[in-house]
Amino acid sequence: MSYRELTWQGLWQNNPALVQLLGLCPLLAVSNTVTNALGLGLATLLVLVGSNITVSLVREWVPKEIRIPVFVMVIATFVTVIQLLMNAYVYGLYQALGIFIPLIVTNCVIIGRAEAYASKNPWHHAAYDGLMMGLGFLIVLVLLGGIREVIGNGTLFDGAELLLGDWATALRIELFAVDYPLLLAILPPGAFIAMGFIIALKNGIDRYLEQRASKPVKEVTRARVTSQG
Numbered sequence: 001m002s003y004r005e006l007t008w009q010g011l012w013q014n015n016p017a018l019v020q021l022l023g024l025c026p027l028l029a030v031s032n033t034v035t036n037a038l039g040l041g042l043a044t045l046l047v048l049v050g051s052n053i054t055v056s057l058v059r060e061w062v063p064k065e066i067r068i069p070v071f072v073m074v075i076a077t078f079v080t081v082i083q084l085l086m087n088a089y090v091y092g093l094y095q096a097l098g099i100f101i102p103l104i105v106t107n108c109v110i111i112g113r114a115e116a117y118a119s120k121n122p123w124h125h126a127a128y129d130g131l132m133m134g135l136g137f138l139i140v141l142v143l144l145g146g147i148r149e150v151i152g153n154g155t156l157f158d159g160a161e162l163l164l165g166d167w168a169t170a171l172r173i174e175l176f177a178v179d180y181p182l183l184l185a186i187l188p189p190g191a192f193i194a195m196g197f198i199i200a201l202k203n204g205i206d207r208y209l210e211q212r213a214s215k216p217v218k219e220v221t222r223a224r225v226t227s228q229g
Contacts, residue, residue: 001121003128010132017140018202022108026100027141028191032152035159037145038138039093040100043082045134048110050078052118052130059119071114072105079104092162109137140198147194152185154178 001009016022023044031037054074062070083101086094094101104110113133118126149155154176160168184190 001125006125006129007132010129010134010136011139012136012202015136015140015202016109016112016133017137018199020109020112022112023137024195026103026107027137027144028188028195030097030100031141031145031148031191032186033149033159034142034145034157035093035163036096037141039086039090039163040097040104041134041138041141043086043097043101044104044107044109045131045138046082047075047078047104047107048113048134048137049127049130051075051110051114052126053123054078055114055118056121056123056126062119067119068111068115071111071119075110075114076105090163092159096159096162109133143198144191144194147198148185148190150175151194152178152182152190 010016014020017024017027026040026044030040051071051074055071058070058074079102082104083094086097086101113130117129121129146156149158154174156173156175157168157171160171164171182190185194
């Protein structure tokens with residue numbers, strides 16, 4: 001599979017959050033702000049790339065009978081490293097994300113790519129696949145977090161200093177004043193609703209592109225029939 005195809009698959013055609021519908025538990029629970037979504041998305045991306053590379057490098061020496069436990073151990077190692085780094089350098093965000101950082105180990109996106117792609121391809125292809133799948137997951141996570149934060153609190157990048165440092169307080173944007181947060185948007189039910197609209201939008205775009213691509217074929221067919229007649 002070419003790098004172009006891997007990019008298209010990861011970011012759009014086979015997006016893990018929009019098409020495969022994997023990893024929805026942290027995606028829906030944590031994405032109440034852009035900062036939380038970005039933090040968890042970056043952590044997931046790093047684990048995905050690291051585990052894909054490692055699985056690809058050791059695939060020749062891992063017996064098929066125990067490959068899944070070995071893959072989980074590899075993923076757990078990377079998650080532990082990321083967890084310790086976040087605890088050391090972004091402690092506020094580490095506390096905000098809570099249990100969902102160690103739960104990356106059970107994220108079906110990561111174990112799925114390790115089994116379906118990394119264990120069957122060279123390490124550089126596996127690394128790029130992990131990068132694109134991770135970016136696809138990250139983009140959806142941040143988009144969902146932005147929608148929920150704007151509707152729920154009327155802000156964007158609230159708490160950005162937890163991830164980027166004190167200077168990032170200047171990134172906070174208050175779009176409109178809210179006396180009381182809209183709980184429907186902040187709580188998981190709002191995430192389900194927003195996610196449904198995002199998936200519907202993607203499906204609508206795909207349908208439009210398919211119809212647009214089929215029009216020239218139909219026009220050529222009609223032109224041939226007319227000329228023959």
